[in-house]
């Protein structure tokens with residue numbers, strides 16, 4: 412199957428070929444014909460599957476095939492609106508729109524919060540056909556009377572599950588009320604909770620359902636490993652892994668913004684170049700860190716879940732869960748940063764005694780047990796007692812964890828990583844020799 416066989420115009424196929432794609436990914440070959448036919452689409456696909464081109468390419472085709480007159484004021488109407496949960500994702504999607512649409516006379520722009528609104532206002536004055544936006548800033552523009560969404564022909568909700576998780580549902584409903592009733596709707600979601608299903612049923616009109624990979628299935632190309640380690644030796648182990656393997660590009664996840672900042676400082680002390688990306692950083696700082704990470708000048712990017720959502724960093728070789736997420740779905744999203752669109756990657760989780768319940772929740776969700784290892788010199792203390800974990804973010808779909816409730820589960824370790832399965836004393840190296848070093852013995 413080729414891109415032109417899907418019915419895309421030559422200009423689009425040329426741009427895609429120049430990008431180096433030879434054939435469509437599964438989500439692309441299934442979603443593109445549906446979008447081209449004008450039907451509503453409900454797509455189950457996570458980041459890394461090529462979903463962005465799955466909606467961007469047919470939208471470009473449809474819009475460029477139908478000329479629309481400028482309004483009496485001479486302004487081009489907004490014809491496609493793409494909503495994303497995060498600023499980074501919005502920026503990446505719009506970059507894709509521009510890249511795939513480079514041979515077409517269509518204008519696009521991105522609007523998101525955290526940056527000066529004035530350049531966005533100026534740009535909107537000229538009019539754009541394709542607008543990519545995060546919901547909050549979009550509504551700011553609407554409130555100022557700068558946006559007319561009454562001519563939107565196609566609406567995309569990208570990563571809809573995360574948008575609902577992040578509490579955007581009311582904003583989205585307000586935006587939907589501004590759109591014409593007659594339009595095509597495309598909803599992309601990595602997971603299908605009941606909330607997403609009921610939201611989709613109110614939004615979509617007889618949608619075609621397209622799903623790639625099982626729900627919450629973790630990419631087969633990603634090697635996943637669990638390293639058990641004491642909580643206060645994680646940083647040392649991370650430095651050890653980075654240095655012994657000369658990892659040049661590693662995305663590290665922490666649960667909290669504060670934890671991300673602290674880890675960056677500690678890595679600096681170990682002479683490792685690192686930057687953090689999280690919600691308390693200015694948009695400029697986030698963009699700068701991401702840019703450096705992408706161009707290879709930043710070795711380690713430390714991120715929280717929300718900041719990292721949807722980041723497109725091609726062929727990322729290593730993802731480290733410095734702390735396991737308390738929301739198991741976040742594990743799937745995190746490791747989706749590696750092993751993307753055909754390239755293989757490695758996802759390593761550093762797990763201490765406090766996180767065993769998180770681990771068992773993750774294994775339940777992905778329906779498999781993950782290989783567990785212990786690195787020589789970093790054997791966890793078998794007498795260590797679990798401590799409550801401060802959780803950084805709460806999914807609305809998850810029961811509240813953290814605080815005192817952690818004590819409850821922590822007292823009852825999961826069946827996956829019970830103390831009995833951990834060594835009762837420092838053990839001989841297990842598994843991957845390339846990771847094991849004889850550098851130190853804690854005794």
Ligand code: AMP
Nearest residue numbers: 432434435436458459460461462463752
């Ligand atoms: P996405 O899931 O849209 O974030 O895309 C994931 C990655 O796959 C991005 O780096 C894209 O550039 C890449 N990609 C998208 N489509 C293809 C394709 N047909 N062939 C190879 N790589 C692709």
